[in-house]
Amino acid sequence: MTNQSKVQFDKENFIKLWKEFDYEVDESELTKVIKEWGKYKEKIKNGLFGLDDYTSLKNNDNPSLPDNLEKNDNPKGYLCNFIERHTDCFGSSRPGNANQFMVKANAPDEEKPNQKPYYVAYVKEKNQDKKIAEKYFKEKILPILQIITNSKKLSKENIEKLEKDKYQAKQILRKMLVLEHPTDLIHIYKDETINALYKEFELEHTTTNLEKNRAILKFIKDINVKEEKVIFPTDTKEQICKLSTFLWRYANAKSIVDDDSPNIILYGPPGT
Template sequence: MDIILNNLCDEYGKYKINSKEKKTIIKKIKITLNEWRDYSSAWKDIKDNDDGGAKLDMYTSLTKDKNYICNFLERGSTVFGSSKPGFSNNYMIYRVNNDNNEYKNLNNETLDTKRAKSYFKDNVEVIFNKIFERNFISDTDNTINKEEIEMLYEKYSAHQILTKAILLEIYLNTLTNDNNSITEDLINKKEIPYPLIGIYKDEVLDKWVEIFRDYNNDNNVLNYTCQKSNFIATKFWGLIKGNNADLPENPTIYDLWCMTETLWNWNTKISFDDDNKNIILYGAPGTGKTYEVDKFLKVNGIAKDCFTKVQFHPNYTYEDFIDGLRPCGVTDSGQIKFDLVNGIFKDFCIKAKNNKDKNFYFIVDEINRANLNSVLGETLSILETPYRDKLNDKDNINNTNLIETTNSKLASNLINEGVDLKDKQYKVTEIGTDNKTYKVLFGIPDNIYFIGMMNDVDKSIDTFDLALRRRFRWINYTCDYEVINQEIFYFLCEIGKDKAEEMASQYVTNCQNLNTYIEKELGLGTSYQFGHSFFLKITKINTANTNLKNAQIKLFDEYLKPTLNCTPECGHG
């Protein structure tokens, strides 16, 4: 745990000192906060006797300019992280048709304008009144009122969106409590008494809560997203402060942005428990599987001698993996000499067994390209966690989870004939007392974690038999459009493009359309879609939409046409 948190602080420091990116980020933070303050002011300027129509139009719309609150919180404020409603009806009410003013509510009921206004006024307006009036912020210390926060989360369904609105109001309250303007200097220097990080997914927050709980022995009850966010921000800042006594009591908005980026980028889907030590990451090429494994190793501070990587291919065999006879020279009579040689996994298991106080990670890239049943052989039966060799189990004295492999008898015979092979075996047991007869056994120690990676394009999960499938936990990776949006946005800001957010959003839409075309129009499914790493290879996007379209055509020609065996006449160009 200490390794993870120390690495986390080091990574935070890298974000903090990146002055080139800092200027871009602080400028965007200033623009976003001013835009939100405009929404807040406009909302409060609407008279209380309004029938709900003005605020409803401000809340949800289908207009081309997209200037409405729901869109802003979901798409227009991504510098403070990505927040999603889950489903549109979690907004409580949303417009589905401009021509005849149709709306849908939380229960997916269709409402006309009159009923929509009434429903909005009773169920949504009251919530955003409290948000914009900042009723949830304590007057005494600028922290939050627990009862008010609980009421908001109980009554509003889009919790990620709600947390983003709370975060923005807390920031505005701190920066503008003296009616001063929002300046870049304030963003960089003004402390936030109730800090929140810009992560809104509960599954990600829960992971970091657990990590900081273990480190701090803090078991406070955290029911709502903003409580988890504050807990993480407070504990993380305390950790950062522990390494630098000169830091202020609370972080600034820019500090919180750096903390958010660090936590988000160091979040990983890879996790193990005592019941599951085998996982496979699968998905289309370019969706970040290798990156995720490398990140997992780095985040957890896993030393180089505690993991090994291997790439499977169609000619990979049991002999490469466990053991087998290999030519090792020529005898005096000119015949080829063979030795029993260990494969990479057998050697790795012996190494892990001899270092039982450490964890070891065996990583296989393109695991589906080999014939797994043939490569694993009988060792498949002991790969499953309950059948591992329990190194620290004192009761495991009868080798109950050890087996004879294909070449165990050969190894036993060689040892019994005096060949020096004992040190190269997982376990050698003595079965004869008088003539020193030995038996060779193999096991997979319980301190090994097995990580496989595969592209669906090469071979789908369906090609694995049930015996193989049930021994792994499968984690799917898809194109991450949030990553594309963020990276392209920052790149456009760096090169000084106007309307960077709008251009990045349009580019993401084009990427989604292309993948949808591949999946549905071409009928290839999700396995043949492009991953986000392919879309991020486009760096010359500084000329607007025409160039974006041309870049996507180039991607199509380079990566997809070979799969489809296309010719200029095929109609897919």
């Protein structure tokens, strides 16, 4: 990539690309995921959401784990598994590794027969028994989840709490926030992609990923206002899903554009 900074945002071409963008949203899949999320949400809101609902080896669809583990009542298993593996229609969200969930169940390891059953990021000795894991889950993680589920509006105060918390799997928190407010945010979670769009649109005065996300969506809506017609529909979760896929592909295509090859071609599968 050469001289990328010289390639300025071209609104007319951006609109042209959007009008040519052909992408079919699976509405039934979005609705299904929102319904599944609701099962976890109600337990979190009511204070009935426990450690085994958050992290477990039950019903885990990780192929590296034994296939004879006890099954969980929820068909998608524990929350971290559900968000990471069963919500891709709202964009891909992946932690760097499972330890970034801050508290997680350790898989059986024949080479470590004395390993304690849980990893707890909040303490110096990371491997702990269930009592310690439950303590830190209730004190550190559950309150963060309740910020997401108990807030009717997407407030700046709550955004700051989520982004500033020590919880490391930020993409997962952002995904949960999207499931709770699917038309208030772009369905993109990765810092690099959000930052690329933020820079491309020459936006200013916000710092966190979620604040930038909202600024990007506002920028798109403002194009509708300035053009005095709805070019980018943003009223429904299906419309935001299509827009998010377009923006992700645009950001990734833009990253390989230079002065010698200025034409943007949208390519690749949906993702973040």
